[in-house]
Amino acid sequence: MSLTLAEARARAAALEVESYEIDLDLRDHAGATFGCRTVVTFTTDSPDTFLELTDATDLVVLVDGAEVPASYDGRRLHLTGLPTGVPVRVEVTASVPYVSDGDGMHRMTDPADGETYVSAYLSLDIAQRVFACFDQPDLKAEVSVSVSAPEAWTVIGNGRVLSQEPGRWAFATTPRICPSLLVVCAGPWHSVTWEHAGLPFGWHARASLAAELDRDIEELKHTTVDCYDHYAEIFDEPYPFDSYDQLFGPGHNWGAMETPGCVTYRDELLPRGRVTDDQRTRRATIIAHEMAHMWFGNLVTMRWWEDTWLNESFADYMGYRVAGAGAGFAHTLVAHEASRKPGAYDADLRRSTHPVAPLPDDVPDVDAAFGNFDSISYAKGNSCLRQLVTWLGDDAFLAGVNAHLTRHRFDNASLDDLVGSLDAASERDVAAWAEAWLRRPGFDTISVQRGEDGVPVLVREGDRPHRFTVAAYDARGVEVARRLVDVDAEPVPLAEWRGLVVVPNALGETFARLRLDAVSAGVVARRLSWFADPVTRSVLWARAFDDVRTGALDLDDYLALVGRHLARETHPALVTTVLDRTLGWVRARRAPAVRAADVGDLVAAACVEGLASGPEHRRPEPEVAHALVRGLASTTRDVDLLRAWLAAGRADEVDLDPSLRWAVVVRLARLDALDDSALEAERAADGSFAGDLGAARARAARPTAEAKSSAWEEMASPEVSNRLFEALASGLWDAERPDLCSPYVDAYLEQAPAIVGRRGQGFSLVVGRAFPGVQLSTAQRHRLADSLESDQVPSVLARLWNDHLDDLPA
Structure with a gap:
């Protein structure tokens, strides 16, 4: 029932949407559902249309104040006999399910303090999991939101707070935005607010992360303000909304979401303990990326999902550019060139490759569009835009971009619209460039x-x-x-x-x-x-x-390169990238199973050498030492060394922050050197949500049939959260023990389609990214290929599985 291009075009041709009035009742946050009342006002040329609303119960529908029978199939609310050519007011009242998978009104109870948080995380086909709407990007409307919530909570939305009474919040009406840009985040947030350029700004996080937010707040404020001021310098159009909040939220499926007025981020971007320079730089690029979306995506929005690149390629390019030039983070390009751009080359070699800017008919429905939120639309598109700026010149590029933003403000636009503006700003043939670079893959x-x-x-x-x-x-x-x-x-x-x-x-x-x-x-x-x-x-x-x-x-030549140069690398982002690539794709896909242990041992030796001091070596800088310790923690077989690190709380001269400590614990568990009582003691001592996930990963990593069976049973549970599934999968797969993991490779291939069929797009990403990180047998490869030919695998998962099939060694 994914919305098709034909349906979207027909509906957009018939409808003009004026406004949404949304009233959410989150007071029963321990129950299965929340209350939602939506009033949508629109004019139509057709007496028949449909709204989207997923899995609603207690449904009541009024058209211009008169109740009508609800023709509802669990996803679409069919409206017939509507008056045409005049404004129609449709009111829908319903109970809608909370979710634990990040697609909709996500609910999470923090084990650190028992507090509950609910946040509306929306994207393609997900707005309908929160309110009744015309869920497509070219039907923009003004949005007004009111929320009832527990009195102790703070509620944050797209606009400024117009009124607040105990347990009741009302927000300013937004300019015209598409439904997927709604945001509501409610809970006992810890907040820091200030004003800049006449606007209210804020950063927010769970109460249990208050110390982490306070630790980083000056940097987060400066990054936000510096990026905001830099965009004000290069863009003619002013920031188009009335406030700018940013929130670290639990359970996010994406790195972040650019919802206007309140950007939401994965709260893993607010780590406990040490924040490395690499993490700080990556976070700054994401902050700049999401702020770019206020113009590319929010002010000017694509008509259909073939122009995803207009959002994501531009934001990705601007994120690295503005974090460096505006916020002062040096070497932002290192992370892009080393870790993200190689993924784009990989993607461009697979059967699923596509142009950065495909034609509309190449994106026939939303599920197909979802697959294009990939390394082609992000990292390759970013790289193509960087080439365009190099080839065209920065002045001409910005002149064309500014003309485009002004011409289509609060409206929808396409590739042809942008190319026309760039062509007018330059003597170069931008249309020919776009045809060569954006319309063709490879x-x-x-x-x-x-x-x-x-x-x-x-x-x-x-x-x-x-x-x-x-x-x-x-x-x-x-x-x-x-x-x-x-x-x-x-x-x-x-x-x-x-x-x-x-x-x-x-x-x-x-x-x-x-x-x-x-x-x-x-x-x-x-x-x-x-x-x-x-x-x-x-x-x-x-x-x-x-x-x-x-x-x-050759594999041996590559490993020789790693052995020769990893220990001498001085940039922490490069150390991290080489470790991730070698211990990830190379070990699991390029190295034969019998060589997996050799790969780990070589990396461990390189990390030891890099951490050594003496006539041949200088002590590595702290950031590099931290990355090398993390690499050694995940590869060494020296149980006594790891236990000594835990006892001392330090590794070499690097303090074990919570994340690094859990890496050591997981490695000891994988070496069968920690029993259940020791793992439980670590979990209890941590006492946080991240600690619960670390313990789950460690339990799954133990090299026993019982541990693997228990991990898969939890992963297959109907109510497993997205974060728990990720943690269990990262522990379950063991490249050095493919025989131990083989039964769960079979279980994954057999049961994953049904799991994602129950949960939707975001969880499809989680399950697809959890593809077994071990060598598959010939029979398992055939089973994977046969499953994909049977059309029994949901389309989002099928796209990811086909990519994994392409990555398997011949």
């Missing part, structure tokens, strides 16, 4: 070739125009020159760099595979960690990830 290859004369030549395999920085290095990996080049059909000789190492795209301005000549590749293999620019090292590590994935680089 990527070009930029190779360095060298003839007998030793002159390096840049050669393009493909047909897209590229402009990027190329850099030259000596045999020690020391940069000696760089320049900006345009590479089109004709090769580009670099005669002045005869005999030098050449790295194209050294600053990552374009999106293309890199192939180095033998001279350059040899020096990179030996001297990668000596290259001074961390962005260039990120580009070169991404090249290695791509090469080992495709088989262009």
Whole structure:
């Protein structure tokens, strides 16, 4: 029953929606449902249409004040015989279920203090899980919200509070927004508020995270204000809403959601204990990303989901740009180039690849659209926009963007609209660029070739125009020159760099595979960690990830690269990325099962070397040491070392913050060195929601049939929360023990379709991302392929499973 493009177009052609008045009753927060009364006012050219509202009970429907029979199928409320050409007022009163999976009115009780929080997390096809609406992006309307809640709670919404009485909150009417941008967050939040530029601002978190919010509040305030002021400088359109709250909420399926007036974030972005520089930078880019959506997505909204990139690619690009240039976080590009861009290359090699900007008919329904919230729409789209800015020039880019935002403010727009504005602002052919870069999947290859004369030549395999920085290095990996080049059909000789190492795209301005000549590749293999620019090292590590994935680089050669350079890497984000990639995809997919232990041992040895001090090594910087300790904690077989860390509360010279302590506990459990009573003692000593999840992960990690069986039983429970499912899955799979995990690979393949069929899109993501991180047997691979051919797998899960099938080694 996913909404189709044809249905959405027909409904948008017939309807003009004026307003929603929404009244929510959250007082019975311990019950199964909450109360919702919605009044939607609209004009229609057709006497028949439908509203969406999912799993409602106690339904009462009034049309212009007169009760009518409810023609309702559990998802759609069919309206017939409506008056046409005049405003119609439809009032729907219902009870709607709370959820524990992040899709709808999510409810969570905090084990730290017993307090309950409920938050409306919406996205595609999810607004209807909270209120009756026309759930599509091109039917925007003004929204007014009132909420009844326990008197001790604070309620936060899209607008300023108009009135507040004990247990009753009313919010200012929003400008025209689409239904999925509604937000309501209610509970005993800990809040810090202030004013800036004439607007109220605030940060909010669960009461049990008050100390963490207070610890970070000055940085969070400065990041928010600096990003806000930077957007005010580069965008002509002012911030379009009347307040700016930000909230760390439990149970979020996304990293964050850009709901106007109140952005919501996963509360894992407010970690307990140490906040590393890498975490701080990533958080700042997310803050800047969500703020960009106030213009790209909220002020100007796509008509249909084929233009998801207009939201996400722009916000992703702006997030890294503004966190760096506006909020002062250095090296934001390192995280993008090292960890996110490689995922986009991976995605572009799978059968599910698609253009950054597909045609409308290529996104026939919302379930298909949901699959496009992927690395293509985010990281590749970001990379394409960075190439556009490099190719077009920043002044022309911003001039076109500003014209687009002003022309379509509080309305809907498409790729063609944006391209028209950019074309008008530049002498370059932006339409042709968009056709080459945005309308077609795949990527070009930029190779360095060298003839007998030793002159390096840049050669393009493909047909897209590229402009990027190329850099030259000596045999020690020391940069000696760089320049900006345009590479089109004709090769580009670099005669002045005869005999030098050449790295194209050294600053990552374009999106293309890199192939180095033998001279350059040899020096990179030996001297990668000596290259001074961390962005260039990120580009070169991404090249290695791509090469080992495709088989262009042998597994042993890749592991030799890790063994040689991980210990000497000085940027914490790169250390983390190499660890994650090696212990994740490479160990589970590229290495044969019999080599999985070797991969872990090699990484452990590299981490030990990186943490060592002596004539050959300097002490690593604290941020790098923290990343190396985390890598060692997840790979070492030295039980005595891990126990000593727990006893001391320190590893090497790094304090064990709660997250790092749980990493040690999970590793001891995986080594069968902690029994149930010890795990329970750790859980009780922690006493938090994160501690409960850490204990669940550790229990699932124990290498016994009983532990694996118990973990799967919890995962398959109908009421399991999204966070608990994630934690259990991360412990369950063990790449070094595929035989122990094999029965639960079978159970996962058999039962996952029914699990997600009960829970919906967001939980489909959770289940799909929990795909077994072990080598599958031949029979299991066939079972996976057969399931996907049977059409019994829900579409969102099928997309993820097909991607995993493509990632399995041949």
